[in-house]
Amino acid sequence: MNFHRVPVLAAEGAILAHATVCAGKSSRSNVIAKGTKLTSDHVTALLAAGVETVQVAQLDAGDIVENEAATYVARKLIEGQPCVHMSTALGGRVNIQADCAGVAALEVDAIHRMNAVDPGITVATVQPWMRMGAGGLMATIKIIPFAVPQRALHDAGAVACGAIGLRPPVLDTATLIETRVRPQAPPDKGRRAMQTRLDRFGVSLTDRLVVPHEERSICEAIETARSDLILILTDTATSDLYDTAPAALRLAGGDVIHYGMPVDPGNLLFLGKIGSRPVIGLPGCARSPALNGADWVMERVICGVDVTAADIMGMGVGGLLKDIPERGKPRR
Template identity: 50%
Template sequence: MFFGELPVAKAEGAILAHSLALSGGRLRKGLTLRQEHLEQIAASGIERVVVAIPAPDDLGEDEAALQIARAAAGPGIELRVVGTGRVNLHARSPGLARLVADRILAANAVDPMLTLATVPDLHRLDPGGMIATVKVISYAVPRQAVAAVAGAASGAVSLAPVVWSEATLIETQIAGQASGAKGARVTEARLARLGLSMAPPLHVAHETGALAQAIRTAPGAGPLLILTASATSDPQDVGPAALRLAGGVVERVGMPVDPGNLLFLGRCQNRPVIGLPGCARSPALNGADWVLERICCGIPISSADIAAMGLGGLLVEMPSRPHPRMTPPPP
């Protein structure tokens, strides 16, 4: 592609590289110059213009972006053409971004004029949320480079949709201690963001036997969420102990995400069980969100996966936190 200055008289058919404010109106960059445009430019006293002229084997920016986006888009993705060399990739439904990092890195290594930017892997998306954007920087690019990028990025951007329709919450209560409805209300809102409904919450005493019975008999088949009146501080505490007594398996107690440290994870009767940390009573992001989102989207999560969440697991402090990480300085 040629890019540079030309005499106005020789610029017909070229692409205007920079917008021009003329006496008769504004000509925007990216415009293919016709004879009437050249006359308007000359009438304004301009003798030379900066233009781009594609080579015979070049693709225009819009077609190049569309080819790359079509190749990169996997299941659950829809394309939205923006123009000016940009096509956005959006989620068709609620879910989590699934990105093939090696393919995206390889695509972006081909030609700096051809770019593919994404949200982080496992980022939660609402319906219509943008998961990636393809931007072609120059006005035209070699067809061969576009083919190389499209090949490298093939199927690299997809969506893991939600696989459950409902979840059940069990809350434990300590005699004489007010429980409130905030935990259920916030949990219901969390599930709604993922497109799940919440069954009527169950309330039981904060005792191992009572909670075990509730786990065994809880209705539904979707994820089972447990919000205990007192935070889980040991693998033998009420929540994990009740899950074992109910015939379930405890896979992890504690996580290196703050807020969210006091989570436990397991299974019972082929349904996932998440012991929510106390911070889950707040709508602010916490470690339980990352676990809940993966489980609701059918993505397996192991103890090792939770351990790996420590990298990037220091989240924003919640103003309502009973025990902040740092005490404020004296006045």
């Protein structure tokens, strides 16, 4: 593609680089938009307005215009991926959106490779595993110049085929086990916050279950739970891998996969399982509706993403989240 200034008389068939005012019908001013392929009528109008030269882009053989190129890239990125759709191209841009709730499944290295093919072919996405709602914007493809070489376009599509997808929820029900250290049940603030989180994914929460903060009581609650997901919110913080709630999970025949995470708020989380069902020991900050580390783990688990100890310990960069007023020991 050649980008240069030419006489208006030589501009027919070229792409106008900048919006230009020209003479319109009834002697009124009119604007030819940036990106317009100039016709003989445009040339006549420009000359009538006294415009002598214009900045244009003239395509080389094999160049693909911006909207066609953006559409091609978007189709490649979501090829074979359910639960996502793409918009119609406009101004060299196509958006990729979620069809339903879920988490963004991205092939990060593939997207990096695509962005390295040609500086005019760009893909911007949300963070990997970010929670999405129906219609949520997951990615935008922008072709920066008015056209890109066909070879570069095909190379970009080849390295990132199917790199953007959505993992929808696979769990339907959850049990929240709350513990108490006093005779009375704790306020239901934590339950309401968790209900809101689960509602985003269409997960039903069973009736409220509050038990004494004792190993045996928590164990029995785990054993009787029949939901797809078990959540444990203790009245006092889980301070060790062998504290009351993790010990109760082991007593019930389950396993603790990991304790602790480099995300704040959210440090005191544990992840486990009983049989094939996931168990998440929630940090106290989960009582607040604000984002915390437990959200990142629970959202992936609900959507069937395998979460390992290495995954959790890899959340530290970007894991310093907004502090919450409810915490007992604020950062400052």
